[in-house]
Amino acid sequence: MTLAAASGPPGPGTGPSPLSSLFSDRVGQEHADGGSAATSVDPLSRVLRTLDTISAAELEGGPDLRTVVEAPPVGVGDPVSGGRTAEKPAVSSRREAILDAAAALFAERGYHGASLRDISREVGISHPGMLHHFSSKEALLGAVVDRLEAHAQGLLDSVEVLQSSPQSLVAALAGPWDPREHSMALLATLSAEVVNPDHPGRFRIARLRLVHEHVLEQVLAGLAANGRLVEGSDPKFLARTLFSLLLGLTVRERTVRELQKAADGDPIADVQAFVQQLVTG
Structure with a gap:
């Protein structure tokens, strides 16, 4: 059982709606013109819309969660050549190590209790090295x-x-x-x-x-x-x-x-x- 992809209103780029259209922290604010997002009729979207604090928001249907979360991340410092990502195993491994450390510290101390410097020390890299992979703690939380x-x-x-x-x-x-x-x-x-x-x-x-x-x-x-x-x-x-x-x-x-x-x-x-x-x- 998966979330079915839904074709929403035209927007930047092509392809299915991003995961953020369903799980955005700013749902209802994505459209500058104030228009509501297209609604999905799949059961999960209906359940999500029952959350009291966002019951008035219209949720966009998104693609299968795994399709999105397993897609290569964009803009995390990996070199791109000829339209193809030239990711090195060491880069991927370091990124996963950062995510492991962040997840462990967030679980233990919470988001606000763990700093990027704490996480970088846990991994054994410099703070600038951390920022090469994740530009902010909020971006790191999103990946976690x-x-x-x-x-x-x-x-x-x-x-x-x-x-x-x-x-x-x-x-x-x-x-x-x-x-x-x-x-x-x-x-x-x-x-x-x-x-x-x-x-x-x-x-x-x-x-x-x-x-x-x-x-x-x-x-x-x-x-x-x-x-x-x-x-x-x-x-x-x-x-x-x-x-x-x-x-x-x-x-x-x-x-x-x-x-x-x-x-x-x-x-x-x-x-x-x-x-x-x-x-x-």
Whole structure:
């Protein structure tokens, strides 16, 4: 299951609408003439438009998330010759190392708590060397969020598999949604930070959370359609509750867990026990 590409109004360049048209931090402000963007009818876009703070905004349909996030980045200092990118392996490797360090520090300290100099020291490069790859911390955050979107796209593509049985969902909760995983820690930290309306990743992170809730809702709705969900359950409510539980357990792993001497309160056991209360058979 992927986001279908949609043809929007003509704009600069050619090709499908960029990912920013769906996950922009300035949605509703992209058109200088004040006109609204073309709306998409795919389920994910409808879900994204339910976010209270942007409910009046019209969202543009975008291409498959993975198609965009895996495309070579433009303008990050890689030499271009004859219209072809001549990226050297060392450049790509250094860029990935920067992203790894940034993601780790953002997860631990938050966006505002980690400076570009902190990240450059973590990687072992100079500050000017850092700026060669990423011109600002906001640009670096955007690239880190691209990775989170790729992770969410993988889950979105797996909805049909996860709907097949309660066991498939339970297995995923110990895999891509594991509260002990770095991607969940990063999302939990950034989700807490974006309550600040001035956070540069506010809307992308909020919408990313809606993507995860949407995936869980579709999975639970599929289980309900097959008679595998407790009768009378609301998949939308359960999806919000389940993902909130996952984020809460993620925070617990990095705080309360350090204070516990006993090995009780395993996050996987906790979330799987919760799901077992929801499913039948």
